[in-house]
Amino acid sequence: MTIIFSIIVFAMVLIVGFHVAPLMTWVERRQCAFIQRRVGPNRVGIFGFTLFGLGQPIADAVKLLFKEDGNPSYVQPFFYFIAPLIPSVTGLAALMVIPFGAQDTFFGTVFSPQVLSVGAGFLLFFAMSSMSVYGVTLAGWSSNNKYSLLGGLRASAQMISYELGMGLSLIPIVLIYQTLDLQQIVYAQSHSYLFGFLPDWGIFRAPVSFFIFLITIFAETNRLPFDLAEGEAELIAGFLVEYGGMRWSLFFLGEYAMMFAFSGLISCLFLGGYSLPYLTHESLIHIVQPILGSFGSIAVFLIEFATLIVKMSIIMLIFVQVRFTVPRFRYDQLMKLGWVTILPLALINLFVTALVLGYSSFK
Amino acid sequence: MIMTVTLTILCLLLILCFVTTSIIPTPVGACASLIGGFLLLSFIYGFLGAHFAAVIQIIVYAGAIMVVFVFVVMLLNVPTQDLPKVKISLADILSILLSIPVLILVSIKILNWQAPMIDSQNVEMKDIARKMFIDYLWPFELISFLLLTALVAAITVAHKNKGSRYMLKEGSDHGR
Structure with missing residues (x-):
């Protein structure tokens, strides 16, 4: 029974991860249109039901699937074919670390909506995100094209520079909540803070960490204003030059899955994860159980799942809003921001947090 | 039993990866098989219950150090015809002959080895x-x-x- 539940959760996360990319392409075009005072894609629909143009992703997917599979003669074949798989695999694998609800018992069986819960906790997430850079780098190198190569080089240097700041910005959170397990971190955040005035979220405990992490995930997922690996004004489209059709879209599947996974991680670490503000898992059950009886735990799971999805969607909308608001950085500005501003700031933040926590524990 | 078989297969793949690293002619291919080797090493750590070591192995070696290696290899981007040709000299043959006793000693040690069971919940x-x-x-x-x-x-x-x-x-x- 536990195995069946695990397979269901695995399939659920995989399906959600696969559907993020097509939906987000539509959201991105619509939101871009609203920012630029246009209408955006709103025509495609099925049998006259346009639904704000939500048929557009389906039409796009069909177009991409039936496009001719271009196969340049001058590329390095093995790496050229394997490179688009790496971002999508690592992006979907990173989603497996996110807890989509609290561990509970359904009909006498333990049910955990987190696919992978290992002792190393969310460090596994960083392992996946650091592996995803090879997709871009190998694509850039194997395309045998100057622009692609420059894009791949830029991506790998950028990734190394921002990974340090990202890792250091999360150590204060680990120090505050004393664990690496995402379930326990989310549970600790479901209480209230400052005499019940605020929810005990990471963003109120460590605001500097939140902003550093938010900036670094833009760089890690290669999104504007840090998408110098693509940089269509300078590099045409960087590592994507020689790709087309479904292979090209696999890169986007990976990028959006990784973005979605990062929004899940940021919700779990800083925004209370699946827990509603001021309500712990137990108090939610106490509210729902008398109304729905034995189906209460399923209802609680659905409420928590919806809460997390809403929080993740808000982060995704911030991603899109930033993309169409902030212009692209120059490469030297990017490196300067990474090494001169973010890294020392993260170190100072870590030092101050450790000092405050050490002082309050000695007292 | 399953543990031993899985570990044996993983170890053989690991050796294959590291041998490929040293004999493959293209630098990027060597880097890629080295990354594969590191990943397999972390799988072995994970199977033995050392999850933290497994994750750190991926983050530090496969995710950070090898990115710098690949960066340098790609930055130089030496064409295949410019790579130095490998010639087998007398010194190579001598060193291979000298390493055979070490191989025998190590394999005796390996054949008597039992997969240690670590309780992963307690670490x-x-x-x-x-x-x-x-x-x-x-x-x-x-x-x-x-x-x-x-x-x-x-x-x-x-x-x-x-x-x-x-x-x-x-x-x-x-x-x-």
Whole structure:
């Protein structure tokens, strides 16, 4: 029974991860249109039901699937074919670390909506995100094209520079909540803070960490204003030059899955994860159980799942809003921001947090 | 039983990856198989229950150090015809012959080996940190000094001829 539940959760996360990319392409075009005072894609629909143009992703997917599979003669074949798989695999694998609800018992069986819960906790997430850079780098190198190569080089240097700041910005959170397990971190955040005035979220405990992490995930997922690996004004489209059709879209599947996974991680670490503000898992059950009886735990799971999805969607909308608001950085500005501003700031933040926590524990 | 079979298969794949690293002619191919080897090594750690070591293996070696390796290999981007040709000399044959006794000794040790069972629930990061920063603090710090020394030594060796600041300038123009 536990195995069946695990397979269901695995399939659920995989399906959600696969559907993020097509939906987000539509959201991105619509939101871009609203920012630029246009209408955006709103025509495609099925049998006259346009639904704000939500048929557009389906039409796009069909177009991409039936496009001719271009196969340049001058590329390095093995790496050229394997490179688009790496971002999508690592992006979907990173989603497996996110807890989509609290561990509970359904009909006498333990049910955990987190696919992978290992002792190393969310460090596994960083392992996946650091592996995803090879997709871009190998694509850039194997395309045998100057622009692609420059894009791949830029991506790998950028990734190394921002990974340090990202890792250091999360150590204060680990120090505050004393664990690496995402379930326990989310549970600790479901209480209230400052005499019940605020929810005990990471963003109120460590605001500097939140902003550093938010900036670094833009760089890690290669999104504007840090998408110098693509940089269509300078590099045409960087590592994507020689790709087309479904292979090209696999890169986007990976990028959006990784973005979605990062929004899940940021919700779990800083925004209370699946827990509603001021309500712990137990108090939610106490509210729902008398109304729905034995189906209460399923209802609680659905409420928590919806809460997390809403929080993740808000982060995704911030991603899109930033993309169409902030212009692209120059490469030297990017490196300067990474090494001169973010890294020392993260170190100072870590030092101050450790000092405050050490002082309050000695007292 | 399943544990032993899985570990044996993983170890054989690991050896295959590292052998490929040393004999494959293209530098990027060598880097890729080295990354594959690191990933397999972390799978082995994971199977033995050392989840933290497994994750750190991926983050530090496959995710950070190898990215720098791949960066340098791609930046130089030496064409295949410019790569040095490998010639088997007498010294190579002698070193292979000398390494056979070591191989036999190691394989005797390996054949008597049993896969250790670690209770993964009991090993926490706190225990690792306590061992590393309290019990074995001095050896740990000494190793970090050793690494620092190696770093300084590498820089000194690389800067041997101080006259030429731009060493790539003379006769090694790989940019196409």
